[in-house]
């Protein structure tokens with residue numbers, strides 16, 4: 385397919401899961417600071433992030449939280465990227481931009497998918513209506529970003545369906561949370577490895 389697929393695994397909470405993601409070749413690892421069963425505090429995120437080699441992007445995930453809280457948590461945990469997954473407006477993105485972190489805009493697609501770059505984001509993430517719920521959304525008839533733009537497909541992906549999703553939607557990258565869990569909020573190193581292997585194979 386040309387450029388290698390960018391793979392983000394999200395909602396990791398333990399050393400074992402982080403090590404599995406690094407070992408399996410994830411490009412980015414997400415730590416959830418938003419309201420969620422996967423939420424962790426800054427101290428835990430900081431401890432886990434220290435296990436992540438420099439070339440892998442650590443991502444703090446937020447949803448409709450105050451700017452001061454977002455910035456405090458990002459700084460305290462030394463995240464390399466920020467994912468805003470709510471209704472954050474352009475001013476919110478503009479305020480974070482000078483911090484120099486990669487900006488990821490997570491969008492719950494209900495009608496048409498938004499265009500890449502409307503908030504000045506580096507990466508657009510298209511997700512199901514309820515983030516982190518493991519739901520596949522209906523992509524049929526939807527205008528997806530053009531090839532070459534940095535956008536991630538998310539929403540109900542798992543080791544069994546990611547290959548077909550990559551072949552059909554041709555995303556720049558993929559993001560997963562529920563599909564690599566054995567129960568809500570509990571990741572499986574085996575599923576992390578299986579997901580990354582299946583996604584990579586589909587993109588070759």
Ligand SMILES: O=C(O)c1ccccc1N[C@@H]1O[C@H](COP(=O)(O)O)[C@@H](O)[C@H]1O
Nearest residue numbers: 394418420515516518539540560561562
């Ligand atoms: O995972 C969460 O609980 C979460 C909470 C708030 C914002 C985003 C969240 N997760 C994001 O959801 C998608 C995919 O989830 P899934 O694979 O369908 O479970 C992914 O972008 C996560 O970053």
